[in-house]
Amino acid sequence: xxxxxxxxxxxxxxxxxDIDLDIRKGEFFSxxxxxGCGKTTLLRILxxxxxxxxxxxxxxxxxxxxxxxNLRPVNTVFQSYALxxxxxxxxxVAFGLRQKGIGGAxxxxxxxxxxxxxxxxxxxxxKPDNLSGGQRQRVALARAIVNEPEVLLxxxxxxxxxxxxxxxxxxxxxxxQETLGMTFVFVTHDQEEALVMSDRIAVMNRGRVEQLxxxxxxxxxxxxxxxxxxxxxxxxxPGKVQEVSPGGAVVLTEHGLLRTVYGADLSVGRxxxxxxxxxxxxxxxxxxxxxNEVRARVDDIVYTGAENQYxxxxxxxxxxxxxxxxxxxxxxxxxYEEEVALYLPPAxxxxxxxx
Amino acid sequence: MLTLRRFFATLGPGVLWxxxxxxxxxxxxxxxxxxxxxxxxxVGGPLTLxxxxxxxxxxxxxxxxxxxxxxxxxxxxxxxxxSTLLCILMGYPLAxxxxxxxxxxxxxxxxxxxxxxxxxxxxxxxxxxxxLRPFDLVPSLTATFLGMVYAFLPFFVLxxxxxxxxxxxxxxxxxxxxxxxxxxxxxxxxFPQTLPGLIAGILLTFIPALxxxxxxxxxxxxxxxxxxxxxxNQFGQAxxxxxxxxxxxxxxxxxxxxxxxxxxSAGQKGLEELI
Numbered sequence: 001x002x003x004x005x006x007x008x009x010x011x012x013x014x015x016x017x018d019i020d021l022d023i024r025k026g027e028f029f030s031x032x033x034x035x036g037c038g039k040t041t042l043l044r045i046l047x048x049x050x051x052x053x054x055x056x057x058x059x060x061x062x063x064x065x066x067x068x069x070n071l072r073p074v075n076t077v078f079q080s081y082a083l084x085x086x087x088x089x090x091x092x093v094a095f096g097l098r099q100k101g102i103g104g105a106x107x108x109x110x111x112x113x114x115x116x117x118x119x120x121x122x123x124x125x126x127k128p129d130n131l132s133g134g135q136r137q138r139v140a141l142a143r144a145i146v147n148e149p150e151v152l153l154x155x156x157x158x159x160x161x162x163x164x165x166x167x168x169x170x171x172x173x174x175x176x177q178e179t180l181g182m183t184f185v186f187v188t189h190d191q192e193e194a195l196v197m198s199d200r201i202a203v204m205n206r207g208r209v210e211q212l213x214x215x216x217x218x219x220x221x222x223x224x225x226x227x228x229x230x231x232x233x234x235x236x237x238p239g240k241v242q243e244v245s246p247g248g249a250v251v252l253t254e255h256g257l258l259r260t261v262y263g264a265d266l267s268v269g270r271x272x273x274x275x276x277x278x279x280x281x282x283x284x285x286x287x288x289x290x291x292n293e294v295r296a297r298v299d300d301i302v303y304t305g306a307e308n309q310y311x312x313x314x315x316x317x318x319x320x321x322x323x324x325x326x327x328x329x330x331x332x333x334x335x336y337e338e339e340v341a342l343y344l345p346p347a348x349x350x351x352x353x354x355x
Numbered sequence: 356m357l358t359l360r361r362f363f364a365t366l367g368p369g370v371l372w373x374x375x376x377x378x379x380x381x382x383x384x385x386x387x388x389x390x391x392x393x394x395x396x397x398v399g400g401p402l403t404l405x406x407x408x409x410x411x412x413x414x415x416x417x418x419x420x421x422x423x424x425x426x427x428x429x430x431x432x433x434x435x436x437x438s439t440l441l442c443i444l445m446g447y448p449l450a451x452x453x454x455x456x457x458x459x460x461x462x463x464x465x466x467x468x469x470x471x472x473x474x475x476x477x478x479x480x481x482x483x484x485x486x487l488r489p490f491d492l493v494p495s496l497t498a499t500f501l502g503m504v505y506a507f508l509p510f511f512v513l514x515x516x517x518x519x520x521x522x523x524x525x526x527x528x529x530x531x532x533x534x535x536x537x538x539x540x541x542x543x544x545x546f547p548q549t550l551p552g553l554i555a556g557i558l559l560t561f562i563p564a565l566x567x568x569x570x571x572x573x574x575x576x577x578x579x580x581x582x583x584x585x586x587x588n589q590f591g592q593a594x595x596x597x598x599x600x601x602x603x604x605x606x607x608x609x610x611x612x613x614x615x616x617x618x619x620s621a622g623q624k625g626l627e628e629l630i
Contacts, residue, residue, distance in 0.1 A: 045534060075533065078525060
């Protein structure tokens with residue numbers, strides 16, 4: 001519903017362009033995109049630190065455009081945590097309530113409960129300097145949720161933590177969101193983080209929302225090449241629509257005719273881009289000629305533990321296929337230079353919007 | 356013997372430095388304060404507490420008590436204190452203004468702040484006479500304050516500036532986000548971060564202001580004589596070195612009491628910041 005322009009050193013750059021989002025009450029909503037896509041600016045507009053040049057911000061139906069941050073029913077968990085170093089953990093958490101004039105038993109009670117919720121109950125007297133990264137993260141969280149905001153904004157709060165802790169906190173955060181029933185708006189550049197936690201995700205690129213939807217929808221049916229490659233990896237195969245039927249379309253590509261269940265509404269002759277996830281490609285030794293098969297040669301093999309990643313060469317195009325590293329398939333591992341048949345299931349071949 | 360040698364090897368340079376530049380001079384001055392003035396700028400025996408008595412307002416026989424020196428000290432504290440306050444009111448916002456400028460403008464403004472040091476202090480204070488004479492302000496208390504602020508403002512601004520430079524402004528946003536109005540957010544999130552610089556600035560302003568004699572002598576006239584003027588007079592015109600030495604200890608004592616009060620109120624951390 002709002003746009004924004006911003007100028008850095010005189011030059012005007014459009015940081016946010018024609019953004020129109022409707023975030024539902026009580027959902028875990030993620031803004032996902034590479035750095036510089038405008039996601040943080042959007043979050044700062046929601047918090048009130050920046051103003052949109054045009055458009056409006058509505059929170060709970062009330063127009064909040066131009067309302068300063070301290071008067072918005074919104075709290076932020078900052079990327080840097082931004083804890084007050086001269087205050088104890090308890091005083092950090094109590095800060096927001098004290099601003100509202102809450103004191104005495106009510107204050108102690110609510111601060112205590114918020115600290116228990118994020119399991120920092122014993123750290124009350126410590127200073128932020130004496131806490132680990134994960135503990136600081138929890139303090140920042142407690143300091144925000146104690147105010148019971150209508151919307152909690154989280155600006156890449158896990159990015160400074162190591163992988164294991166990050167995974168733990170991902171689960172904890174989404175559990176916390178469910179327990180509190182609070183609306184979370186989560187900014188991240190980590191696609192896995194967004195997929196794990198969110199009810200819905202808005203994938204952003206160059207100041208625009210590329211696609212908005214549930215994690216599965218975005219992953220299984222990306223609409224643009226950007227989404228297909230930002231969320232996971234994709235093989236992109238250009239082609240031309242040859243035949244259209246109610247059951248889908250047939251596309252002529254460098255690999256011959258490929259059938260897909262999508263594209264029933266396309267017109268014949270149109271240039272399209274097909275996308276398929278590496279793990280959906282099936283590698284086979286023998287050609288069974290059931291259609292949608294591509295001859296390919298193994299160029300390189302990357303062993304990642306849980307799966308083998310095959311870099312393949314097919315009709316002059318590079319394709320990537322992931323095969324699960326299961327015991328049953330151990331003798332089915334493929335070798336360098338081996339000729340294989342790739343099966344592209346029609347249900348996994350997605351047609352992207354842009355060519 | 357070995358331990359003694361090691362003691363001097365490790366503590367040597369520090370102890371030596373303190374001994375040469377602090378302990379020995381103070382000891383010499385203390386020695387002088389116990390001697391008697393024999394002639395102009397001449398000292399000799401016998402050892403006596405007469406100078407110390409005079410410092411605290413007693414006559415040679417400790418019968419009459421006229422605490423003029425204590426009054427001058429009190430006045431010095433008030434004038435130095437008020438000058439420091441003026442420096443805070445002007446310098447604190449100035450430090451923020453400079454720190455928030457773009458890099459090139461910032462160095463230029465800092466240069467402007469430092470340029471006066473390239474000219475002799477005495478000459479600059481005399482220049483104020485020329486500036487203030489048309490307004491018929493020399494000598495006066497107003498001129499003293501003007502001179503004090505002029506002389507000590509850079510010493511206040513520089514340490515404050517260096518702590519403002521380091522301020523984490525994200526904390527200001529955090530405080531606002533948590534419901535603090537802009538002014539409250541500043542006091543809660545930014546002011547504590549500038550406190551070390553502010554304290555350093557106050558000390559660097561107040562202590563020299565308390566001991567100065569040039570500004571008050573040139574711009575203030577006889578009515579605003581400070582403790583510094585008294586000391587200077589003993590070592591100059593009056594040529595009474597024992598009395599001047601003892602007076603110096605009065606000034607030193609006042610500074611130490613001030614530091615002690617601060618350290619006590621700020622605790623261990625305050626003491627470290629002070630050092």
